[in-house]
Structure formats: structure tokens, C-alpha cells
Amino acid sequence: MSLLPLLNSRFAAALSAVGAPDAQPLVQAASRPEFGDYQMNGVMGAAKALKLNPRELAQKIIDAVDLAGIASTLEIAGPGFINIKLDNAYLAAYVETALKDEHLGVEQSPAQHVMVEYSSVNLAKEMHVGHLRSTIIGDALARVQSFVGMSVTRQNHVGDWGxxxxxxxxxxxxxxxxxxxxxxxxxxxxxxxxxxxxxxxxxxxxxxxxxxxxxxxxxxxxxxxxxxxxxxxxxxxxxxxxxxxxxxLDDGDVRGESFYNNDLPIIVDELREQGLLVESEGAQVVFLDEFKNKDGEPQASIIQKKDGGYLYATTDLGAIRFRVRELKIDRCLYVVDARQALHFQQLFTIAKKAKFAPENVSLEHIAFGTMMGEDGKPFKTRSGDVVKLVDLLDEAQERAFALVSEKNPGLDEATRREIANAVGIGALKYADLSKSRTTDYIFNWNAMLSFEGNTAPYLQYAYTRVKSIFRKVSDYDQNAAIVLTEPAEHALALELARFSDVVHAVAKDSQPHLLCAYLYSVATMFSRFYENCPVNQDGVTNASRLKVCDLTAKVLAAGLNLLGIKVLEAM
RNA sequence: GCACCCGUAGCUCAGUUGGAUAGAGUAUCAGUUUCCGAAACUGAGGGUCACAGGUUCGAUUCCUGUCGGGUGCGCCA
Structure with missing residues (x-):
């Protein structure tokens, strides 16, 4: 079981045992390393409800909780926090299990049908930078959903009509x-x-x-x-x-607006039958009390124009209806610019009222902010034109090629190209995915390609360092027991064991930057481990540490793959 | 006018259902290589969490107001 659910369930049982069955355990990763690995924050709230002294209650919970073989120490701190240090033997066993698991310890959820609508380009024009965020965020989310066991449909809702x-x-x-x-x-x-x-x-x-x-x-x-x-x-x-x-994404994921063309009159009919449709100024509209217009009156959503034409709200309703009735989706993630927030609120409200989607189908607008230039204004060329996406990608690869050539002039050009392509695209995607998606962010070539700090190249480099250890080893005992002794080993193993919790958090909240922050932490912990814990030195191989390295490489590769970023054996 | 998002270190950004002394990176400064990849690691300085109230054991987080920035609001998508 994932660490967080495990700890929460054990503390929930303990809370029940001490007479606080309704209290939340509120376990989270420790906010500071000196507090241990995890902290339980639920004592203060429970103590208040029961009118007890928090530190005394904390002691009762420590006495009652069953974490034998999982935690090595439980300590009361401050007003009533319980600090938790996990047992090295438990972490070692976790690493052992994760190594043998194709999902690296990531728990599998009961399969639901999740649709991710993303990219959704207008086919009248070429792709430009405005399509970048939807395309890469959506792709990462689709990969994450698959990885936790969902049945995923990618949907490129292209504009091919009108x-x-x-x-x-x-x-x-x-x-x-x-x-x-x-x-x-x-x-x-x-x-x-x-x-x-x-x-x-x-x-x-x-x-x-x-x-x-x-x-x-x-x-x-x-x-x-x-x-x-x-x-x-x-x-x-x-x-x-x-x-x-x-x-x-490929052609199989494309279902354009034209696909719903024949359903549009039916949408109008069904809305009318349910009494939701009203004629206003010649147009067929739905009024929603939930939304007010600039005069303070209910906002109208236009379903059919006075000339008989339809609008994209109608098409989107048709898409929801089709997806629910024909494709049987349980959840739909719309990875679309934040500026369309109001449109989606109205759309989802109408879809639920009209029963195109039942209450238990989750419709979610996965909103994201705008990519800004260094002047803080929307990203444009120097002359003010929209930047074609293919040009941006080419530039990323060219800049990466220049850097790789500078660092590794000895490599032949084809190899340098291959590295540069992975690094350039990886850097571009990571720079985007590592920011919390809801806000605007400032685009900066040097920062994303600097090879230092929280960047894709740093993570790719960390991966190649792990792999290079294995190139130095001809053979090792794969059955050797994992024994964690040094603090740096403990910290790395703990981080690796958190993979499941992080991936599930991303699947739930659709926030890829959590995964980025996690992978950066794994890479950082690995670097410290690498400095302090020799793995293969003076001809002596430490098989236990090598296995930890093995899982590190696998988690980094899997994590970056979930972000759609390639890893390299050497760079 | 109304609605939504945002305001955190010089800069770029985190801060998970309210938790301990608000954290990273970068930049600056100072260190580390007879040792598995120095594209690395270690350390230091750097804060009125826009402002003012309120809720409570506890507020960057929740509520109200103010200031500042962005976005959207009936026949485009």
C-alpha cells in the first residue's frame, strides 16, 4: 500500500481506539527534515473536540497506534504533533518490492474510463505557441491516468468545421x-x-x-x-x-467538431423538450440563474443563432452527450486555457441540467495560464507575430545542440543531435510542466536550458549518472539484501517510496508540477547519496546500494516518461 | 458594473484538506576533485507572504474590505 494511505489508516484506527473516531489523522510528509519523515497533524483538532490536553492525547495515540515494523520512532513535538521516522528495514523491503513491480510500487486504482481532451487545434491554421500548454499538460495527464490503471481515451477535439x-x-x-x-x-x-x-x-x-x-x-x-x-x-x-x-496523439485520437454536426439539431430539441430553451432576440438560448451578465440579469448561453447556425457551446454539449452515452466515460478532463473558465462552467451546468451527463460523471476544466515573454506580456516574436510551434521546437533543439557541442565536443554530430533533441524538447516541456498550471508563467530559454537547478537537463543528467554506475559493474548479486544505514540512503529510499503517493496526487488533482517537484527531489537525494555512499569503488561493489540505484533509475525514467520527457543513457 | 485568477527573497517559482523557525532554484559570496560523470556537491547572506481587519490553540492558506495586475461577460472558437 502507498505510504500515505497506510499511515493515515493506522492513525485513524488509533484515533478510534482513544475515543476520537471522527477525527482526521492528517498525516503529511514532514515539513522539515529534522522532524522526521512524516508528521501527523490531527492531534490538536481531536484534542480540542474532546477537550483534552493535546500532548497527553498524542501520547495515548502513540501507545495505541500499530506501526510495528513500519516506524522506528514516534515523537511528540510542539503543541501536539507526532513526528514519524520510518524503519530502515521497512523502507528496504519497500524498495525490494517496488523493484519487482512493473509500476514501481504505484498502486493501481479500480479502472474507470477517463477522457483527456487536449491540444484541440484549429485545423484552419498551423499550430502556434498557444497550443503548447494544452498539448503537453494534457499528454502528461493522460500518461499519468494510464499509469494508475485508468482506461484512457485521448481526444483531440480539433476545429475542422465552420x-x-x-x-x-x-x-x-x-x-x-x-x-x-x-x-x-x-x-x-x-x-x-x-x-x-x-x-x-x-x-x-x-x-x-x-x-x-x-x-x-x-x-x-x-x-x-x-x-x-x-x-x-x-x-x-x-x-x-x-x-x-x-x-x-495520433490520427486515432482525432474526433473533430464536424463529427457532432448531425447531433446539433437533436441537442436543440432535447433542450427544448426539457424546458431549458428560450427564444431571445431571435436566438435559441439557455438562461442560467447561476450566472449574471453585465446588467445583473441571468446570463444567456446561445445554443442556436438567429440565422439557424450553431455555436461551439452546442458542439461541446453534443460531445458530452456522445461521450457519456456512447463512450461511457466516467471522467473528462478538458485541458483548455483558463480564459474559457466561464464557458466551461456554463457548459457543465447545462450538461448536468439537461442530463447529457449524470451527476456521477466528473467534468473538469483543467485550466492553465498564458505563456509570457520576458517582458511579462504574451509570448510573441520581436515583430509582434504569433510564434509557430514548430519554430519554437526547432529553436529549442538548436539551442540544446549548441550547448551539448560545447560540453561534449568529442561526440560525433549524430549523437550530439540525438542528445540535443531529447534535451531541448525535454527542457521546454519541463519548464512548462514544473510550474503550477493555473497561473501565467514567464518563458526563458536560458533558465530552462541552463542544466542547473530544477530543469529537465538536470534530471536527465542525474539519470545518466546512475546508469553510468551500472556500466562500471560487470556483475552483482541481485539477491543481496538491501540494507540501509546512512542518512543519505534512508532519505533516498524514502523519496523513492513516495512515488505512488505523488503519482496519485497528480492523477487526482491534475497537477503535473507535483511530479516535477518530486523527481527533482529524487535527483537531489540521489546526488547526496552519490556523494556520501560509494557504490562501486576500488573494485568492490555494494550490491545493496546498487539495487537502490536501480530503483532510482527506474523511477526517474518512469517519472520523466509520465511527463513525456525522454531519458538518455549518456549525455 | 459583475465574475474568475493572481500579488511570497533582486529574478523565476513552490508552499498539499489551516500546522512547528515560510522553502527551492537562480544570481551574489565562500568552499569541495590523488575518490563510481564537477552538466555535481557543501555553506552563507537575502522576507512587513500587497495592505488593513476578522475567525482560532494556530492563518501565506479561510472570511470581509482596500490597493495593484491579468482575464472573461449574447449571435467567433
Whole structure:
């Protein structure tokens, strides 16, 4: 069992035994190392409820709690904290067990069907930096959910529908007629810009574009084929980015807005049948008392425009309905910019009221802040343009290549490229994932690639140091008992044993930065261990320590893999 | 106008359901290599947790107000 649930359950039993069955144990990792490994904070609250002296109650709990073989010391401190030091033999056994476990000790949850909606690009344009956070946060969360035993569906809810696609198809026809179509599609961004320019300046073209939207939605074969062609090209651009980013999304995860097109009239009907829909200023809307507009009146969510068209709220409702009824999801994580918070609050409220999703299905907006430039304003090029994502990734790899070449000029170029690609992308992703996602953060090339501090390169380096120990060892006794004696060994083993708790916290709260902080701590503990506890020296191998190293390498690799970051055998 | 997010060391950021003396990294300064990778490690200085009240054994955390920053609020997605 994971450490935290184990300690909490043992203390809960002890609290019951001393007459405080309703009190929470409130066990947490010790806030300071000198307090031990864990601390139990629940005594003060329980003592207050029972009108007892907290330190006396703490002593009773220590007498009652069954932590034989788990804790070596339990001490009362301050107003009534109980400080817990885990037994070295227990930690040694934990490491032993985790080493043999494919999940490295991470407890498996009862399988639920979890959907993670992320990336969700607009296929009309090329991916830009605005898509980075959703793509990498969502990917990490999907990996974490899988790792704790969930059945996971990744969903790339791409924008492949709406008025702009009529414009793009119309322009594609023009380009085909002049024989430039394939070439033009290679630069999707330019294609969009030129199509938009045509749309704005030429009334005839604009009318054609509008006409094509109608034909597209009406199922016209020729227009649909052109649309399909455009979507394929755009998705191939995305897939190239996903591969470079080491993100697991592929074509099988794509279910675009167009997929729900035929359901939209049904959504309107069902909302109307349930008495939720009202006509207002010609549009079909749902009024929600929970939300007020700027006049203090109930906020309207528009479901159908007065011209009969639908909006993205309608599509999102259709998606919820489909996911619940057809895909049987239990939980859906929407990894989307924080600026859409209100939209999701309204969406989820309507979905529950309309019974598109029952109460026990969890719909969660996993909001994130904006990536800022060093001036504290949204990240742009020097000239103020939006940065294409592929350009950002290329720059990360180029910068990493320059650094690797500086550090290791002796390596051949292909090797340096391979290292640089993993380091550059890893640094970029880690810099993002290691911040708490809800707030804006400032993007800084030097900080993320500095190879010092809480960065991906530091973690990747720590991994290569562990692996290099094994390269020095030809053979060792894999059945040797693990014996922990030094403080640095204890600290490292304790950190390794916390893996399960941390991964579960990330799965529950969708906060990848907790995993980053944890891995950084593992790497730090390993470095201290490495300085103080020789593993393989003067031809003598310490098999016990080597096994601790083995788990360290496995946890670092697994943890970084959950973040979508590659490890290297050498760098 | 209303709603949501935010304000913590020079800078970048943590701080888990309220817990002990508010922590990391970076930068600065000072150390460590006949020793498994120094892309490392050790140490030092650095704080009115925006401000003012309140709740309580205890508040960076919860509540109220003020100031400051960001975002959103009916026919785009």
C-alpha cells in the first residue's frame, strides 16, 4: 500500500481506539527534515473536540497506534504533533518490492474510463505557441491516468468545421486551377492568410466561400472531398509537431467538431423538450440563474443563432452527450486555457441540467495560464507575430545542440543531435510542466536550458549518472539484501517510496508540477547519496546500494516518461 | 458594473484538506576533485507572504474590505 494511505489508516484506527473516531489523522510528509519523515497533524483538532490536553492525547495515540515494523520512532513535538521516522528495514523491503513491480510500487486504482481532451487545434491554421500548454499538460495527464490503471481515451477535439473552412476550400480550388495547390498547402499559415485576404477584398470570392459552407454542411461530395483533403494536410502538420514533441496523439485520437454536426439539431430539441430553451432576440438560448451578465440579469448561453447556425457551446454539449452515452466515460478532463473558465462552467451546468451527463460523471476544466515573454506580456516574436510551434521546437533543439557541442565536443554530430533533441524538447516541456498550471508563467530559454537547478537537463543528467554506475559493474548479486544505514540512503529510499503517493496526487488533482517537484527531489537525494555512499569503488561493489540505484533509475525514467520527457543513457 | 485568477527573497517559482523557525532554484559570496560523470556537491547572506481587519490553540492558506495586475461577460472558437 502507498505510504500515505497506510499511515493515515493506522492513525485513524488509533484515533478510534482513544475515543476520537471522527477525527482526521492528517498525516503529511514532514515539513522539515529534522522532524522526521512524516508528521501527523490531527492531534490538536481531536484534542480540542474532546477537550483534552493535546500532548497527553498524542501520547495515548502513540501507545495505541500499530506501526510495528513500519516506524522506528514516534515523537511528540510542539503543541501536539507526532513526528514519524520510518524503519530502515521497512523502507528496504519497500524498495525490494517496488523493484519487482512493473509500476514501481504505484498502486493501481479500480479502472474507470477517463477522457483527456487536449491540444484541440484549429485545423484552419498551423499550430502556434498557444497550443503548447494544452498539448503537453494534457499528454502528461493522460500518461499519468494510464499509469494508475485508468482506461484512457485521448481526444483531440480539433476545429475542422465552420465558416472559415468554406473560405479555405474556395481558395484551394483557386490554387488548384493555377496548379499550385500542393505547394501552397505546405505553408498552411500563409495559405490561411492569403485566403483571408481574398475573402476580405473580393466580394465574389466571399460569396463563393459562404456558398461552400452551406454545401459542406449539406454533404456536397465535391466540396467535402476538398475539405477532407485540407483536413488531412493540416493534420499531417500536427502529427509532425506531435512527434517532435514526443506527444502520444495520433490520427486515432482525432474526433473533430464536424463529427457532432448531425447531433446539433437533436441537442436543440432535447433542450427544448426539457424546458431549458428560450427564444431571445431571435436566438435559441439557455438562461442560467447561476450566472449574471453585465446588467445583473441571468446570463444567456446561445445554443442556436438567429440565422439557424450553431455555436461551439452546442458542439461541446453534443460531445458530452456522445461521450457519456456512447463512450461511457466516467471522467473528462478538458485541458483548455483558463480564459474559457466561464464557458466551461456554463457548459457543465447545462450538461448536468439537461442530463447529457449524470451527476456521477466528473467534468473538469483543467485550466492553465498564458505563456509570457520576458517582458511579462504574451509570448510573441520581436515583430509582434504569433510564434509557430514548430519554430519554437526547432529553436529549442538548436539551442540544446549548441550547448551539448560545447560540453561534449568529442561526440560525433549524430549523437550530439540525438542528445540535443531529447534535451531541448525535454527542457521546454519541463519548464512548462514544473510550474503550477493555473497561473501565467514567464518563458526563458536560458533558465530552462541552463542544466542547473530544477530543469529537465538536470534530471536527465542525474539519470545518466546512475546508469553510468551500472556500466562500471560487470556483475552483482541481485539477491543481496538491501540494507540501509546512512542518512543519505534512508532519505533516498524514502523519496523513492513516495512515488505512488505523488503519482496519485497528480492523477487526482491534475497537477503535473507535483511530479516535477518530486523527481527533482529524487535527483537531489540521489546526488547526496552519490556523494556520501560509494557504490562501486576500488573494485568492490555494494550490491545493496546498487539495487537502490536501480530503483532510482527506474523511477526517474518512469517519472520523466509520465511527463513525456525522454531519458538518455549518456549525455 | 459583475465574475474568475493572481500579488511570497533582486529574478523565476513552490508552499498539499489551516500546522512547528515560510522553502527551492537562480544570481551574489565562500568552499569541495590523488575518490563510481564537477552538466555535481557543501555553506552563507537575502522576507512587513500587497495592505488593513476578522475567525482560532494556530492563518501565506479561510472570511470581509482596500490597493495593484491579468482575464472573461449574447449571435467567433
Amino acid at each position: 465558416t472559415q473552412f468554406g473560405m479555405l476550400v474556395a481558395f484551394l480550388i483557386e490554387e488548384q486551377q493555377s496548379g499550385n495547390a500542393e505547394l501552397a498547402l505546405k505553408d498552411l499559415e500563409g495559405f490561411y492568410r492569403r485566403a483571408k485576404a481574398r475573402f476580405d477584398e473580393d466580394e465574389n470570392f466571399a460569396n463563393t466561400a459562404r456558398d461552400y459552407v452551406v454545401k459542406l454542411q449539406g454533404g456536397d461530395a465535391e466540396v467535402n472531398a476538398l475539405w477532407q483533403r485540407f483536413v488531412e494536410v493540416s493534420l499531417s502538420h500536427c502529427n509532425a509537431v506531435y512527434q517532435k514533441l514526443n506527444v502520444l
